[in-house]
Amino acid sequence: MNSDAAVGGPARSASRAAEVFRVFLRLGVTSFGGPVAHLGYFREELVVRRRWASEAQYAELLALCQFLPGPASSQLGFALGLLRGGPLGAVAAWTAFTLPSALLIVLFAVGAVSLDGPLGSGLVLGLQAVAVAVVAHAVWGMARTLAPELRRILIAAAAAALALLVPGGLGQLVAIPVGLLAGIVCCRTGAEGPAEPLAVRVPRRAGFAALLAVGLLLAGLPILARVTHDPWAAIADAFTRAGALVFGGGHVVLPLLQAEPAIAAAVPPERFLAGYGAAQALPGPLFAFAAFLGFEMQPGPAAPLGALLALVAVFAPGLLLLVGVLPFWERLRGRWAARAALAGANAAVVGILAAALWDPVIRTGVTGVAPALIAAGCLLLLVGGRLPVWAVVLAGAVGGVLAGLLGAGTGAGAAWA
Numbered sequence: 001m002n003s004d005a006a007v008g009g010p011a012r013s014a015s016r017a018a019e020v021f022r023v024f025l026r027l028g029v030t031s032f033g034g035p036v037a038h039l040g041y042f043r044e045e046l047v048v049r050r051r052w053a054s055e056a057q058y059a060e061l062l063a064l065c066q067f068l069p070g071p072a073s074s075q076l077g078f079a080l081g082l083l084r085g086g087p088l089g090a091v092a093a094w095t096a097f098t099l100p101s102a103l104l105i106v107l108f109a110v111g112a113v114s115l116d117g118p119l120g121s122g123l124v125l126g127l128q129a130v131a132v133a134v135v136a137h138a139v140w141g142m143a144r145t146l147a148p149e150l151r152r153i154l155i156a157a158a159a160a161a162l163a164l165l166v167p168g169g170l171g172q173l174v175a176i177p178v179g180l181l182a183g184i185v186c187c188r189t190g191a192e193g194p195a196e197p198l199a200v201r202v203p204r205r206a207g208f209a210a211l212l213a214v215g216l217l218l219a220g221l222p223i224l225a226r227v228t229h230d231p232w233a234a235i236a237d238a239f240t241r242a243g244a245l246v247f248g249g250g251h252v253v254l255p256l257l258q259a260e261p262a263i264a265a266a267v268p269p270e271r272f273l274a275g276y277g278a279a280q281a282l283p284g285p286l287f288a289f290a291a292f293l294g295f296e297m298q299p300g301p302a303a304p305l306g307a308l309l310a311l312v313a314v315f316a317p318g319l320l321l322l323v324g325v326l327p328f329w330e331r332l333r334g335r336w337a338a339r340a341a342l343a344g345a346n347a348a349v350v351g352i353l354a355a356a357l358w359d360p361v362i363r364t365g366v367t368g369v370a371p372a373l374i375a376a377g378c379l380l381l382l383v384g385g386r387l388p389v390w391a392v393v394l395a396g397a398v399g400g401v402l403a404g405l406l407g408a409g410t411g412a413g414a415a416w417a
Contacts, residue, residue: 013085013086013088013089014088016084016085016086016088016089017085017086017088017089017091017092018092019084019085020081020084020085020089020092020093020096021092021093021095021096022096023045023046023050023096024077024081024092024093024094024095024096024097025096025097025099025100026390027041027042027045027077027096027097027389028096028097028098028099028100028101028283028284029100029283029284029390030283030389030390030393031097031283031284032127032128032130032131032281032282032283032393033127033128033130033131033132033134033135033361033365034131034280034286034360034361035071035072035073035285035286036073036135036353036356036357036360036361037131037134037135037361038073038076038077038284038285039062039072039073039076039135039138039353040131040134040135040136040137040138040139040353041134041389042058042073042076042077042080043058043138043141043142044134044137044138044382044389045388045389046058046080048141049388049389052080052083052084053080053083055141055142055145055146056145056146056346057083057198057199058080059142059145059146059345059346059349059350060198060333060342060345060346061076061079061080061083061198061200062076062349063176063179063342063345063346063348063349064079064322064325064326064329065079065322066172066173066176066349066352067173067176067177068318068321068322068325069243069244069245069246069247069317069318069321070243070244070246070315070317070318070319070321070322071243071246071253071285071286071287071315071318073285074094074097074098074285074287074315074318074319075318075319075322077093077094077097078090078093078094078319078322079200079322079326080093081093081094082200082202083198083199083200086201094315094319097284097285098284098285098287098288098311098315099284100282100283100284101279101282101283101284101285101288102284102288102291102307102311104282104283105275105278105279105282105288105289105291105292106291106292106295106304106307108275108278108292109275109292109295109296109303109307118404118405118407119401119404119405120404121404122400122401122402122403122404122405123397123400123401123404124281124400125367125370125371125374125400125403125404126371126374126396126397126398126399126400126401126403126404127281127393127396127397127400128364128365128371129365129366129371129372129374129375129378129396129399129400130374130375130378130392130393130395130396130397131361131365132357132361132362132365132366132371132375132378132379133375133376133377133378133379133381133382133392133396134378134382134389134392135353135356135357135361136357136375136379137379137382137383138353139350139353139354139357142349142350142353143156143350143354146343146346146347146349146350147346147347147350147351151186151187152186152187152343152344152346152347153347155179155182155183155186155344155347155348155351156347156348156350156351156354157351158175158178158179158182158348158351159175159176159178159179159347159348159349159350159351159352159355160351160352160354160355161351161355162174162175162178162351163175163351163352163355163356164355164358164359170247171355172247172352172355172356173247175348175351175352176345176348176349176352178348179344179345179346179347179348179349179351180341180342180344180345180348181341181344182344182347182348183340183341183342183343183344183345183347184337184340184341184344186344187340187341187343187344188336188340198330198333200326200330201330202323202326202327202330203327204327204328206323206327207323207324207325207326207327207328208324210320210321210323210324211320211321211324213320214244214317214320214321214324217240217316217317217320218240218241218244218317221233221236221237221240221241222237222241224237225237225262231262231297231298232306232309234262235262235294235297235298235306235309235310235313236309236313237262238257238260238261238262238263238313239257239260239290239293239294239309239310239313239314240313240314240316240317241256241260242256242257242260242290242314243287243290243313243314243315243316243317243318244317244318244321246318253286253287253289253314254276257272257289257290257293258272262297263293263297266296266297267293267296267297271296272293275289275292275293275296276289278292279292287311287314287315288311290310290311290313290314290315291307291308291310291311292307293310294306294307294308294309294310294311295307295310297310370399370400370403371400371403373399374396374399374400374403375396377395377396377399378392378395378396381395
C-alpha cells in the first residue's frame with residue numbers, strides 16, 4: 001500500500017474508497033466458487049494485477065483472518081479495503097463484494113432468479129471450472145513466494161494433511177497455530193530483519209471499542225430478544241451468534257443457522273435447503289444466505305428490512321473482531337519471534353489452500369471432461385494471457401454454456417434444485 005493513502009486528506013480517502021468499491025463490485029459479480037475461490041480471485045486482482053498488497057502482506061492478513069471466527073474471505077476483503085482506502089475503503093469493500101450476492105439471493109426468494117435447464121446448468125458448470133483455475137493459479141504463485149525452501153514446504157505439506165484428514169473445518173483451524181509453532185522452531189533464519197510494513201492502521205481505541213461491541217452484542221441481544229419477544233431482536237440475536245461461532249469457512253454456518261430456534265420456526269426445512277443451494281451457485285460470500293433467511297422470516301413489506309438486518313448481523317462479529325485484533329497484531333509483528341511464526345503461518349496458508357484446491361474445489365468443479373477442459377483453458381489464460389479475472393470468468397462461463405447446450409453439463413445445476 002502506498003503510504004499516502006492514509007494521509008492524503010478526505011478527498012483522497014473518498015477517491016480511494018470509490019476505487020475500492022468499483023473493484024470489489026466487479027469481484028462480487030465475478031467471484032464464483034465459494035470462499036476458497038474468493039481468495040484466489042482477490043490475489044489475482046489485488047496482488048498480481050493492482051499491487052495493492054505484496055504477497056507477504058496478503059498471506060499475513062489471510063492467516064490472521066483464518067485464525068479468527070467469521071467468514072475469512074469477507075474479512076480478508078474488508079482488510080484489503082482498509083489497506084487501500086482506510087475505514088471508508090473497508091466499508092466500501094464489504095458492501096460492494098456482498099451486495100450482488102445479497103440481491104440475487106433475495107431475487108431467488110421471490111422467484112425472480114432461476115438457473116434451470118441446460119443453459120443454467122452449463123453456466124454453473126463453467127463457473128465452477130473457472131474457480132478451479134483461479135485457485136490453482138493462486139496456490140502455485142503463493143507457494144513460490146511463501147514456501148520457497150524445504151522447511152516451509154514441509155510446513156505447507158503438514159498443514160495440507162491436517163486440512164484434508166481432520167474432519168470438518170477443525171483441520172484448517174488447527175493448521176494455522178501448528179504453522180505458527182513450526183515457524184518459531186524452524187524459520188528463525190532470516191527473521192532478524194525488519195518485518196515488511198503492513199500499513200493497516202487501526203487506533204488502539206478503535207480496537208478496544210470493536211471488541212467491546214462484540215461482547216455487548218453477544219451478551220445483550222439474547223437478553224433483549226427474550227425480554228421483549230421482538231422479532232427484530234430475535235433476528236439480530238440469531239444471526240449475530242451464528243456469525244460469531246463460525247470457524248473454517250462459510251459452509252460451517254449452515255448447521256449453526258439450522259440450530260437457531262427463531263430461524264427454524266420461521267423457515268421450513270425444504271425452503272432453507274433450497275436457499276442454501278442457491279447461495280452456493282451465486283458469486284460473492286456464502287454468508288449472503290443470511291439475506292435469504294431474513295427475507296423469509298419477515299414476510300410482507302418488512303421482508304427487505306429483515307434481509308438487511310440478518311445480513312449485517314451475520315457479518316458484524318467477524319468484522320468487528322478483525323478491527324479489534326489488528327492494533328495488537330501491529331504491535332507484536334515487529335518482534336523476531338512473531339516474524340518467524342508468521343513465516344510458518346504463511347506456509348501453512350499455502351498448505352490449507354492446496355488442500356482446499358483438491359476438496360472441495362476440484363472435487364466439485366471437475367466432474368467430467370468438459371469442466372476439466374474449461375479449467376485447463378482458463379488456467380492457461382491466467383498464466384500466459386495475463387487477462388483480467390473478469391475476462392477469464394466470462395470465457396469459462398461461455399465454455400460452460402456451450403457444454404450445457406451440447407449435453408455435457410447435465411447435473412451442474414443440482415445446487416439450485
